[in-house]
Amino acid sequence: EAQVTQNPRYLITVTGKKLTVTCSQNMNHEYMSWYRQDPGLGLRQIYYSMNVEVTDKGDVPEGYKVSRKEKRNFPLILESPSPNQTSLYFCASSSSGAVRNTEAFFGQGTRLTVV
Amino acid sequence: GNSVTQMEGPVTLSEEAFLTINCTYTATGYPSLFWYVQYPGEGLQLLLKATKADDKGSNKGFEATYRKETTSFHLEKGSVQVSDSAVYFCALSVLTGGFKTIFGAGTRLFVKA
Numbered sequence: 001e002a003q004v005t006q007n008p009r010y011l012i013t014v015t016g017k018k019l020t021v022t023c024s025q026n027m028n029h030e031y032m033s034w035y036r037q038d039p040g041l042g043l044r045q046i047y048y049s050m051n052v053e054v055t056d057k058g059d060v061p062e063g064y065k066v067s068r069k070e071k072r073n074f075p076l077i078l079e080s081p082s083p084n085q086t087s088l089y090f091c092a093s094s095s096s097g098a099v100r101n102t103e104a105f106f107g108q109g110t111r112l113t114v115v
Numbered sequence: 116g117n118s119v120t121q122m123e124g125p126v127t128l129s130e131e132a133f134l135t136i137n138c139t140y141t142a143t144g145y146p147s148l149f150w151y152v153q154y155p156g157e158g159l160q161l162l163l164k165a166t167k168a169d170d171k172g173s174n175k176g177f178e179a180t181y182r183k184e185t186t187s188f189h190l191e192k193g194s195v196q197v198s199d200s201a202v203y204f205c206a207l208s209v210l211t212g213g214f215k216t217i218f219g220a221g222t223r224l225f226v227k228a
Contacts, residue, residue: 004158033216035218040220041220042119042204042218042219042220042221043159043204043218043221044218045215045216045217048215058215090158090159092159092216102147102208103149103161103164104151104159104161104216106151106158106159106160107158108156108157108158109157109158
C-alpha cells in the first residue's frame, strides 16, 4: 500500500530537549516536504527536498532542520524545541515527474506539544 | 507572490443542502489548483485538481472549475452528506525557484442529519 508514515503520532516534550520526527514514504517519490498546521493559518511549509541531498527552506524554517540522506526518508529535527513550536506537523511526498499534475500524499500527522 | 484565500468557516449545513466553499488565488506563473480534504484525526488527501484554465475537477460529487479570469477555484457539491463533514483546503502548486505548494487556511464543514 502506498503510504507516508510519520512517527511518533503524539509527542509531549520539554523546552530545549532535542527531538526528531521521522517520515518515510514507499512510493519512490523525489519530492518531500514538512508542514505545520496551526488554527487559522492553514498549512505552512517548513522545509522541502527535491531529491537526495537537496533540501531548501520553506516559509517557516526557523528552529527546524532536515536531512535527506535516502530517498525514502526525510526526518524533521528540532534541536532546541520551544513552546511556539507546539503544532500539528505533516510530512508529504510527491513525484516531481509532472509538476502540473503532482498530487501530494500526506502522512497522518504528528501532534507535538512543547512545555 | 503566491497565496490562497478561502472563505472562513465553520460552515454548517443540513444534509442534502448545496455547498459552496470559495477559493481565490494569486500566483506568479501558471499554477495547478487543488482541493484537499482532511477528516478528523487524519492527514490531508487529494479531493480533486485542475491543471489549466477552464478545466473542471470532480470527485465524489464535488466539483471545482479553474477560472483564470477571476483567479478562482470554488468548491461545490449539490447535496452534502453527514460523511462530508471535514476540513477542506484549497491549494496551488507552482514551479518558481523550486516546487512549492501553497495552502489556504482551511474551511471546516459540519453537516447535520
